[in-house]
Amino acid sequence: MPELPEVEVTRLSFAERIRGARVLAAHPGLPLRWPLGCTPESLVGRTVQDVQRRGKYLLLQLDHGVLLVHLGMSGSLGFRTAPAAPGRHDHFDLVTTHGTLRLHDPRRFGAVVWSAGTQVDPARKLLGSLGMEPLGEQFDPAAFHAGLRGRRAPIKQVLLAGDVVVGVGNIYASEALFQAGIRPTVRADRLSRARADRLHAAVRQVLARAVERGGSTLRDFSSATGDSGHFQLEAAVYGRAGQPCPQCATPVRLIRQGQRSTYFCPRCQRA
Template structure:
């Protein structure tokens, strides 16, 4: 599933092609996504696209007539191509632009979403209103994390992956940041010192930024808007390496399940 860096890479890829353009038509070839594509998306015909934003893993196409909310789900991809380009299988929704280009959502598994909201109602949208702060902003800092962690006995890995605490720290990046910080993924969130949280917060930011710079992490389905793979996979230290040797101490990495997600750690480096 695309995580925050992959969604941010998609945003960076489509923004220059969309911002400042008018939408001629919203075409829904198949509305059967995670939730049925609502008829209200047709209100965007004739709208000017102001900007393309991101909140957590949601892309927000802000226009003069409302906001299109898009989620890539498990396998969604976005392409900007000439409107005359032949449709391919699983092209479900497209925004046809006045300049002759079109934005297409291709989603083989149909777990993606295309929804509509008025700008003034966006903050209270059911998908957005309970989300925690963005990890790459100043709102995400050690004091905030410590306050959220007070009294919590849950594992720190599932804690930092909780979107009510902070958004976008998906499984890949939680594994990597905890390894770099030397924190065992099963350690209780409420029993970690301020100094260690300061380091973890900094490393979460560093890891996410590095992944964005590398174009995301291509494991199965994700590619960039231009079709190129994300290259951060080449920099993974623990994720997907269960049973292999730690690159730091040569201890064999262990793989367990936490919160139903694969978790890889070094029993020597992480305490």
């Protein structure tokens, strides 16, 4: 379920409460996308200094190393002081003096990976090729436009690839392209600077808005039961095949790109 906004809202939901906590135990469950990369015992005694985010990864900064958490397609995190016994799809518990951080992930595309922070560890590889942070300052229109140079793939797929800009998942890719009035199928390197500017602004706005509204939606998230609150995303086009475009009432169209669904308005997104 998680694109950048969900990950960021998740981060905000427990970062302050876990800060300063000492790890009492780590309990891995069924295998996740990648191995933990250390023994659970070696995490005991570490202090969680901060929780940051890079793309869709959460980074638990420890006093020694970093714990990377990715939610994959179906993951969510809960943080509570008296967690119930792990359920069928709970696959990692980090027990701390402030509470237990629990990863719930039915499909197990998520991961918890320890990194020593050295150059040669696996985590470096995971984070190394990530693109610009969409809500950060380095993500400016010129840099974005430059990033599209030489990319002959459809713009939708370049957005999803995450090596130009991170955090834009399948939903927000469709939404941002709709907002920018750009056809998902156009070659990325054929976007004029003006159109790249529009898309840049749309990406920022769509994600920032989702974080804001997630923040209010998920006020109770932390105290809620294991699986996260869902965003009721009021999508303009995503998941609305055949329904009228909110701008012009033309039926929204559904196509497949790289075995993912893409939604767009054939009238508002002409090129």
